[in-house]
Amino acid sequence: MKAFKYILILALISILFACSKDDANNNQQDLQQFNSQICNGISGPEAMYWDGSHGLPTSLAQIPTLTNPGQQFIHSQYPALGFTMPQGYVAQEITDLQSGTIGVNVFRNDNNVVWRYIPSSPFIGQVQINDIVAFEINQIMQFHGFNGSPQVICTTTQQSNEFGFPTTFGARLIRFGNFTALLTVQTHFMPSLGNTFISVTLASGPTTEFNNLVMGTYLPLHWQLLVISDDVRDSDLDGTPDNQDAAPFNPNIQ
Template identity: 50%
Template sequence: MKNKFLYVGVALFFLLYSCSKQDDGIPNQQAQQFTSQLCENINGYEAIYWDFAHSLPAPLSEVPVLKNPGMQFIHSQQPLIGFIIPQGFSAFEITEPQTATLGVNVVRNDQNVVFRYIPNTQHLGQIAATSLIANEINGMFAHYNFNGTPEVVCTTTSNSNFGGSPTQFTSRLLRFGGITAQVWVRSTFISGTTFSAVSITSAPTAEYDLQVIETFLPINFQLFVGGDGDFVDNDGDGVPANQDPDDNDRNVP
């Protein structure tokens, strides 16, 4: 346990105070000229963040860091789920023993900006990621009291195989009621159980790009990216955190 806390501290040091740059990256101020490699409908930080969710490195010359760092959040059951949140936000731990669910909701105090991250939840039987993402989207709509039909800006669904275990990744970029949201779910079916990871980031459309570079990417870099710029592998199973349905358990996948 002590070593896990040490790892979090070292990672935060590199990510929050590093001045290192990627020579082949683009300056942050030129990011609006970037167009997604995977969805031609979007550009700017929104596009960078969409591609990042699909395991493409963020093409920035500087590590995205919090401009207004606030409190330190560390999950009481899994300290690897730990990062500094911005001022004006609150973090709410998610722990559900029956489904082995561990995660966090980070919510701006006006309730309009949300970062939801669940690196692991489990369900008996084989459940499609498309079903899981539908539940997450409905929960997000309830948070914003939205009852209409969203605009689906980008969508992906892919199937793969990790060590003989079927894996599905599905994502949506939505606009609804003045809100833009990126949602993804990765699920892996192993020995009669579906292990899944969930991410939701949402903010008013007018400030979504700003929240990507000032909130969402800095938190993601603290969670997923090491001081060398590569995706971390917390459990040492050979699968990087951005692709692992449970990067805290080396037996998954």
């Protein structure tokens, strides 16, 4: 259980998107003019999403919240994994009691948009990150009915030690058919247990919608998983943070 909590904390840290601030006047760039610092040729929200997934400063000026909150999801085995989905979305719980894997798949009703989050999935032995990346990419392309090779727009693989544990981070931004997907994977090998703990975050949707999905769906889902202070949480789930809400506990008043 302690190992699981450690991996869950690392997974949450990995989806925390840094916000850049000008110390003098707190000016924020226009997201549409944002250019990736680590991947040439991408700009706008998808570039901010890519850089943010690497923990780099972005021009995100405020906490992303849903403008159209719908159903709430709470994982049956780990209630801390809970959030509100946009309207028109459904959740599929991922639970494997034998291995200890938990997670969730979120689908838009037309199945053209997917958000997948697995904070912890343990495997016996040391697992290569490229095997996990290939599995996730093949799975999402198959789901969207694409049979071919994707166009890799951005790719990253980084190795480090976190608290003495070998950690590998891998990310891919790909396009295939009419779709774009951003995948991040982390593997944490614990020699004392002989296990590799894997976390996965994947977001896919139509390329023509992807920038809007970043701001309206993916980021609001990510941020709900973070532990945030009372002055920025959305207690009544009406799409307005408490510190901007005239009645933070009344969803009928914003």
